[in-house]
Amino acid sequence: MISMEELKRSFKASVWFMFLTFPILVIKVNPIEKTVIWRWENMAFVGIGVFMLSILIRAFYIHRERLRSLTISKKRFGYIGDEPLVQFILREPKYLYPLAAATLLFALLFPSLFDTYQTNVMTTALMYVVLGLGLNIVVGVAGLLDLGYVAFYAVGAYSYALLNLHFDLGFWAILPMGALLAAMFGIVLGFPVLRLRGDYLAIVTLGFGEIIRLVLENWSEFSQGPSGISNIPRPGFFGMEMDLNSAIVYMYYLVVGLVIITIFVVNRLQDSRLGRAWIALREDEIACQAMGIDKTKTKLTAFALGATWAGIVGVIFAAKTTFINPASFTFLESAIILSIVVLGGMGSILGVIIGALILILLPEYLRALSEYRMLAFGAILVLMMVFRPQGIIANVRRSYQFKKSAKEGDA
């Protein structure tokens, strides 16, 4: 499927790369012993690596071209039944509701089917589901590439830890406060980046995320510095005393509840006047404004609502681990959450859920893999970008049914 011509071009690319990386990767000068080490093996690695990658990319383009000509010929014959199975199920309440009910039943029975360790791992994964759905509002729906999402997670976690430490407030009192504080941070950090888009926005938000972490690390009087805050109480249940096991199970149900609420809210938001405005903003900022949408307000609500979920999960995270320090809120966290959104499918709720479960559970169960976790993340993302840019589950727009003349829309 790849012609000789293509092979030649890949070969040329690899030769170029070998040449360009020669001074840094092959020659190594030791100024003290005044010797020069020639690392020819590196040159071989670069050459083979670039060659393979180049072939891979070419194969992808050929594949895509073929797909495209395929769909065109399908259209010509009036064939449109090429809807993916998942989308079909999502659209048909007949299949969707029983499936959702079965999933819910499984989720509710999970703690009795598996041991506490598994339950704890699942709780973590579900927390990432919520984080993913929150970031999905910002990145997937509104199209604002935010690399500092973890900052709002930290705001939530530290709200609980600090307000509890100083004012002895309980989990349930702080939960809404953490959400509100994170939303406020979302707006405050959103203001300066209103004019930025794409890479610029990504870099500045990344900076903000790091600033918050560095402040937490260095302002010891406020946050107790790198040593963190310990002995954070677990959430209470009408003042009942709980042993560790039941606390974990309780936490699990709490997070399941949160996931359900999140799905409900995010789904409704996406399918509303505000949600449409977000998507329009993502698609074309100028046209969006010209159609009468206030860009500032729309962007800030996206930042604020995205941050809200991070704040809520942050409070829960602090309560779950009972100990937090700034090291939990590094850029790595932001990267993981972003990977969840990209892998799952930007803008698709089901996609994000699946993405979170894969990315959090897989390394947990494949311990051997977890050493290479970052490597695997990178590889997965690159492969996704090349072969399936729309993510595991592509987002589909809602369709409306009309009888003869204008009638009520129907999902």
Added chain:
Amino acid sequence: MAKQILNVTDLSMHFGGIRAVDQVDLDINEGEIVALIGPNGAGKTTFFNCLTGIYNPTQGDIKLYQEGKKEARLNGLKPNQVTEKGMARTFQNIRLFQKMTVLENVMIGRHCRTTSFIAGAIFRTRHNRREEREIIERSYSILEKVGLEKHVNDLASNLSYGAQRRLEIARALATDPFLLLLDEPAAGMNPQETKELDDLITKIRDDGLAILLIEHDMKLVMSISDRIFVMDYGKKIAQGTPQEIGDNPDVIKAYLGEAADA
């Protein structure tokens, strides 16, 4: 004498040394179709961008007069504020929301005339459901008007070129404008589509809207417009009825001569 609704005086837009628009005057009366013509690079699109808030003009005044409202100065307003005031536009290089459906594109146009927000989206009160239903019905009837009702649930990117142009008009109409600004709506259309566009524009005018039209298709311009303004190198070089413009030697030199080989 018909009532004036838009009056532009002495409008200039400079980009560094370039005078893309240079001291242009223009006015539009109620229910009128006014055409703005001129060779490529004459500054027509830039003029539109100044009117609709995408650029803040270097100099000059843009004033809007509306029945029962105070006169409004549009200089320095944001594009969405201009749209709220009742001026809506289309784009020369189509700018639809590609990954949204045809209906959703039009629904976006209803945004500035509706109010649901976060709480409304989440709790879906009776008021919000009614508003949502109105948005859908209104958008659908606009699609019927422009002849796209068969494509409601198609993605905008899947429409044919001519249909995309009509969807841009539909989207602008959804904002309830009293003045519609069309930037080369017939560009890239075949004669049949151009004919349909001609009918559509006339129909919109008959609904009581005024239209400012940038167009290259001279046949369309001459047949449809009440008055024509001609720009060249940023300056207004002529204005008048189609008859007067057709006979104007300056215009023939600047525009028609060039259009022949364009």
